[in-house]
Amino acid sequence: MNCRMGNILRRRYAVIAGILLAANFGATASAAASDGRWRWEYYTGKGYAICDALYERLRRYRLPDPATPNICAWNAALSYPGFSEPPWEELNPVEHEQLIYRLLRYTAPTAWPEANTRRDVREFIEGGGKVQLWRTHLISDFGSRNHPEIWAPPGPQNVVQLRYPSVSKERDGTSLCPAVPHPNWERGRVFIANDDLTDVHPELGPVGQMLSMMTLVLFRGTPHFLSALATYSITVDRDRANGLTGICDIRYEQR
Structure with a gap:
C-alpha cells in the first residue's frame, strides 16, 4: 500500500449515529467542553474554495456540546447549498437486495x-433506503496491498451509493441544534460494483473500504467525497486523476 493510501485509511473510524464518531475525541471533548472555548480550525484545505465555503458555513451555527453524540x-x-447531486439512476432496492447484501458484507467485520x-x-429496505447508480469513471486508482498503485480499467465504472434516510431529530441528536438544516437523508455509502451489479468490482483494493465511508456530492460539477472523523470534524476528498486525495480537514477544537 502506498503512503498516501495508508495515511488516508488510518484517518477513518467506525460509523456511529450515521457518521464516523471517534470515541477518543468525544472523551477529550467531555473533559474540556465545560469552559465553552471551542472553535473550528483548519487542519488542511485553507484556500480551497470548497474548504473555505464549508468552514464559513460551519461557523454560522451554534452547536451543542461536542461530547454529546449528534450529527x-x-x-x-x-446541506451546503453549493453541493448538487450526481445524475443518479434510482434502482429498485427490493430487486437489488442481493447487491445490497454483498456491499454490506464487503464492509462488515x-x-x-x-x-x-x-x-x-x-432494515435498509424497509426504512426507505435508496440504491443509486451512476455510470462514470469516478476513481483512477483502486489501490492494492501488494502494489503501490493499481490503475482502474478505462471506461465507465458502476458507482453505487446506498443512501440512508434521515431519522428523528431525537435519535440523531439534532434536536439540540434547531437552526441547522435537517436534510431528508442522513448519508451515503459509495461502492464500485461489477458489471452485472451483483457484487463489488473484482479489482477493487483498499480504496473500496474508504469509499464505503463517504458520501458523494458534486461541487461545481466535480465529484467530491464528504465524510466525518468525529462528531465535529468534516473532511472532503476528491480524485485528481492520481488516486483519492484528502483536500479538507476541518475540526472543532478547544482554543
Missing part, C-alpha cells in the same frame, strides 16, 4: 454473522 455539524455540511447482515439489508 449537527454533519447536517450543516451535507470478519466475525459479523451473515444473519446480522441480512437483518441490516431488511
Whole structure:
C-alpha cells in the first residue's frame, strides 16, 4: 500500500449515529467542553474554495456540546447549498437486495454473522433506503496491498451509493441544534460494483473500504467525497486523476 493510501485509511473510524464518531475525541471533548472555548480550525484545505465555503458555513451555527453524540455539524455540511447531486439512476432496492447484501458484507467485520447482515439489508429496505447508480469513471486508482498503485480499467465504472434516510431529530441528536438544516437523508455509502451489479468490482483494493465511508456530492460539477472523523470534524476528498486525495480537514477544537 502506498503512503498516501495508508495515511488516508488510518484517518477513518467506525460509523456511529450515521457518521464516523471517534470515541477518543468525544472523551477529550467531555473533559474540556465545560469552559465553552471551542472553535473550528483548519487542519488542511485553507484556500480551497470548497474548504473555505464549508468552514464559513460551519461557523454560522451554534452547536451543542461536542461530547454529546449528534450529527449537527454533519447536517450543516451535507446541506451546503453549493453541493448538487450526481445524475443518479434510482434502482429498485427490493430487486437489488442481493447487491445490497454483498456491499454490506464487503464492509462488515470478519466475525459479523451473515444473519446480522441480512437483518441490516431488511432494515435498509424497509426504512426507505435508496440504491443509486451512476455510470462514470469516478476513481483512477483502486489501490492494492501488494502494489503501490493499481490503475482502474478505462471506461465507465458502476458507482453505487446506498443512501440512508434521515431519522428523528431525537435519535440523531439534532434536536439540540434547531437552526441547522435537517436534510431528508442522513448519508451515503459509495461502492464500485461489477458489471452485472451483483457484487463489488473484482479489482477493487483498499480504496473500496474508504469509499464505503463517504458520501458523494458534486461541487461545481466535480465529484467530491464528504465524510466525518468525529462528531465535529468534516473532511472532503476528491480524485485528481492520481488516486483519492484528502483536500479538507476541518475540526472543532478547544482554543
